[in-house]
Amino acid sequence: MSGRTSAPACPERTCIGCRQRSARNGLLRVVRNGDRCVPDLRGTLPGRGAYVHPTPSCLELAVRRRAFPRAFRTQGPLDIGELREAVGRTPPEEP
Numbered sequence: 808m809s810g811r812t813s814a815p816a817c818p819e820r821t822c823i824g825c826r827q828r829s830a831r832n833g834l835l836r837v838v839r840n841g842d843r844c845v846p847d848l849r850g851t852l853p854g855r856g857a858y859v860h861p862t863p864s865c866l867e868l869a870v871r872r873r874a875f876p877r878a879f880r881t882q883g884p885l886d887i888g889e890l891r892e893a894v895g896r897t898p899p900e901e902p
């Protein structure tokens with residue numbers, strides 16, 4: 808919110824797992840579908856989105872922090888099975 812005054816070239820989002828900011832295209836957008844969290848791999852799904860690094864460690868951090876229910880403003884538990892699959896398939900560091 809402070810510091811740089813020039814407009815960033817690409818939008819930044821905060822990872823809800825490690826809480827670090829990254830360029831949006833380096834983060835996985837997650838949307839809620841009923842009681843499931845689903846990966847928005849194409850960036851086209853409607854609704855409120857949360858962002859997390861596509862790594863198992865950030866996903867688990869987000870789960871431990873209950874970041875998904877908070878991000879989606881819900882009380883109940885959310886199924887993140889599809890997210891686990893998505894990040895499991897994505898190499899953490901791909902050049």
Ligand SMILES: [Zn+2]
Pocket residue numbers: 822823824825826827859860865
């Ligand atoms: Zn992260």
